[in-house]
Amino acid sequence: xxxxxxxxxxYTARAAVTAERDASGRTRLxxxxxxxxxxxxxxxxxxxxxxxxxxxxxxxxxRLDIAVREGASLAVRSAATSVALPGAGESxxxxxxxxxxxGRLDFAPEPAVAAAGCRHRSAARITLAAGAALRWYEExxxxxxxxxxxRHASRLDVTAGGVPLLRHELCLDDPAVYGSGAVxxxxxxxxxxxxxxxxxxxxPRADGGVAVxxxxxxxxxxxxxxxxxxxxxxxxxxxxxxxxxxxxxSPAGR
Numbered sequence: 619x620x621x622x623x624x625x626x627x628x629y630t631a632r633a634a635v636t637a638e639r640d641a642s643g644r645t646r647l648x649x650x651x652x653x654x655x656x657x658x659x660x661x662x663x664x665x666x667x668x669x670x671x672x673x674x675x676x677x678x679x680x681r682l683d684i685a686v687r688e689g690a691s692l693a694v695r696s697a698a699t700s701v702a703l704p705g706a707g708e709s710x711x712x713x714x715x716x717x718x719x720x721g722r723l724d725f726a727p728e729p730a731v732a733a734a735g736c737r738h739r740s741a742a743r744i745t746l747a748a749g750a751a752l753r754w755y756e757e758x759x760x761x762x763x764x765x766x767x768x769r770h771a772s773r774l775d776v777t778a779g780g781v782p783l784l785r786h787e788l789c790l791d792d793p794a795v796y797g798s799g800a801v802x803x804x805x806x807x808x809x810x811x812x813x814x815x816x817x818x819x820x821x822p823r824a825d826g827g828v829a830v831x832x833x834x835x836x837x838x839x840x841x842x843x844x845x846x847x848x849x850x851x852x853x854x855x856x857x858x859x860x861x862x863x864x865x866x867x868s869p870a871g872r
Contacts, residue, residue, distance in 0.1 A: 628675065628676070628677030628678050628679075628705065628706060628707075629654040629655055629673075629675075629678045629679070629680065630654070630678075630679045630680075631653040631654030631655055631656050631678075631679075631680045631681070632651075632653050632681050632683070633651055633652050633653045633654075633656035633657075633658055633680075633681070633682050633683070634649055634650075634651045634682070634683040634684070634685075635647060635649060635650050635651070635658055635665050635682075635683075635684055635685070635692070635694070636648055636649035636650075636684075636685040636686075636687070637685070637686045637687065637690040637691070637692035637721075638687040638688075638690050639687065639688065639689040639690040643689075645690045645691050645692065647660060647665070649685075650665070654680070655669055655673060655674070655678070655680060656680055656682055657669070659697075663693060664693035664694065664695045665692065665693070665694050665695070666694075666695050666696060666697050667682075667694070667695070667696040667697065667727060668696075668697045669696075669697070669698060669700065672701070672703065673700075673701070673702070673703055673705075673709065674700065674702055674703070674709040674710075674711055674738060675703045675704075675705040675709060676703065676704050676705025676706050676707050676708065676709050676736065676737060677705045677706040677707040677708075677709060678705070678709040678710065678711075679709075679710050680709075680710065680711045680712070681711075681712040681713070681714070682711075682712070682713045682714070683713075683714050683715075684713065684714065684715040684716070684723065684725075685715075685716050686715070686716070686717040686718060686721035686722065686723050686750075687718050687721060688718040688719050688720050688721060689718075689719075689720040689721065690718075690721050690722075691721070691722040691723075691724075692721075692722070692723050692724070693724040693725075693726075694723070694724070694725045694726070694727070695726060695727060695728075696727035696728045697728075698728055699728045699729050699730070699731055699759075700727070700728070700729075700730050700731070701730075701731045701733050701762070702730065702731065702732050702733055702736040702738035702768065702770065703733050703735075703736055704733070704734070704735030704736050704737070704768060707737070708737040708738065708739060709736070709737065709738045709739070710738075710739050710740070710741075711738070711739075711740045711741075712740070712741045712742075712743070713725075713740075713741070713742045713743070713744075714742075714743050714744075715742070715743070715744045715745070716744075716745045717744070717745070717746050717747065717750040717751075717752060718747050718750065719747040719748055719749045719750060720749055720750065721747070721750050721751070722750070722751040722752075722867060723744075723750075723751075723752050723753070723754075724752075724753045724867045725752075725753065725754050725755065726753065726754075726755035727755075727756075728757075729757035729758065729759050729807075729809075729847050730756075730757065730758050730759070730770075731758075731759045731761070731762060732758065732759070732760055732761060732767040732768050732769070732770035732790065733761065733762055733765070733767070733768055734761055734762070734765040734766055734767065734768055735768050736767075736768030736769065736770065737768060737769045738768065738769070738770050738771070739770075739771045739772075739773075740770075740771070740772045740773070741772070741773045741774075741775075742754070742773070742774045742775065743775045744774075744775070744776045744777070745776075745777050746776065746777065746778040746779070746783070746814060747779065748778075748779040749816070750778070750814075750815070751814065751815035751865075751867060752776070752812065752813070752814040752815065752837075752867070753811065753812070753813055753865070753867035754774065754776075754810075754811070754812040754814075755809070755810075755811050755812075755854070756772070756774075756809055756810050756811075757807065757808075757809040757847060757850055757851065757854075758770065758772065758788075758807065758808050758809060759806065759807050759846075759847050760790070760802075760805075760806045760807065760808075761806070766793070767790065769790065769791045770790045770791075771787070771788070771789045771790065771791065772787070772788050773785075773786070773787040773788075774786040774787075774810075774812065776812065776814065776837070778814055778835050778836060778837065779835075779836075781835060782835075783814060783833055783834075783835040783836070783837050784812060784833060784837065784839060786810070786812075786839065788808065790802075802843055803843065805827070805843035805844055805845060806844075806845055806846055807843065807844045807845070807846055807847050807849070807850040808841075808842070808843050808844075808850070809841070809842055809850050809851075809854055810839060810840060810841045810842070810854075811839075811840040811854055811857075811858050812837060812838075812839050812840075813837060813838050813840070813858070813862055813865050813867070814835075814836055814837035815836060815837075815865065815867075816836055817865070818832070818836065818837065818838050818862060818865060819832070819838065819861060819862060820832045823857075823861065826853065827842055827843050827844055827853055828840065828841070828842045828853050828854070828856075828857045829841050829842070830857060830861050838861070838862065840854060840857050840858060840861065842854050842857065
C-alpha cells in the first residue's frame with residue numbers, strides 16, 4: 619500500500635466492514651469504516667483495502683474487523699502490495715472476522731513484503747458458525763529486490779462451530795532457522811490458502827513445493843514456498859484448483 623504520512627508518525631487505526639443479506643438476497647454493507655492507513659472502498663464486487671499511508675511502519679497498530687452476517691457473501695481484496703517498513707518499534711496488523719451461518723468470506727489481499735529492518739507481526743482471528751464458508755489467502759515475500767528481509771511473524775487462528783479448526787504460526791526472525799530445509803529452505807516467498815466449509819476432499823498431498831493438509835474439522839490448508847511471488851501464486855492457484863475445484867469460493871480468483 620502506498621501513500622504519505624508525516625515523518626516519524628505512527629498510527630493506531632481501527633477499520634471495520636459488515637456485510638449482510640437484504641430481503642432481495644443481495645449482500646449490502648451497512649458498515650464500511652476507514653481509519654488512518656486502512657481505507658476501505660467498495661468496487662467490482664469486493665471491498666478493497668486502499669493504502670492511505672506507506673507501511674505498515676514500525677510502531678503502527680492497525681486492526682480490521684470483519685462481520686459477515688447470515689447468508690451474506692463478502693470478498694476482501696487490496697489495491698496494492700503492502701510493505702512492512704522499519705520504524706520506532708514493532709508494527710502490528712490484526713484482522714478479526716466473524717462469519718455467521720450460511721455466510722461466506724473470501725479474503726485475498728495482495729502480497730505482504732517484509733522489508734529490510736522491519737519488525738512486523740500480523741494476526742488473524744476468525745470465528746465461523748456452523749455452515750459458514752471461508753477462503754483465506756496469504757502471501758509473504760522476504761525482502762524487496764536485492765535486500766535481506768526484516769523480522770516477520772504471522773499467526774492464523776480459526777474456530778469453526780465453537781471448536782478450534784486451525785492454529786498456524788510462522789515466525790521469521792532467525793535466518794539460520796527459517797532458511798533451513800525444515801522451514802523455507804532458501805525460498806523467498808511463502809504463502810497459504812485455508813479453505814473451510816462442508817464437502818472438502820480429505821486426501822493429503824505434498825509435491826513441488828506445495829503441501830495440502832486436510833484438517834480435523836471442516837477445512838483444508840494449502841501451503842507453498844517459491845523463489846518469488848509470481849511462482850508462489852501459480853503454485854497456490856494450481857493446488858487450489860486441482861484439489862478443491864468444487865469449493866464454494868474456488869477456484870482461486872484475484
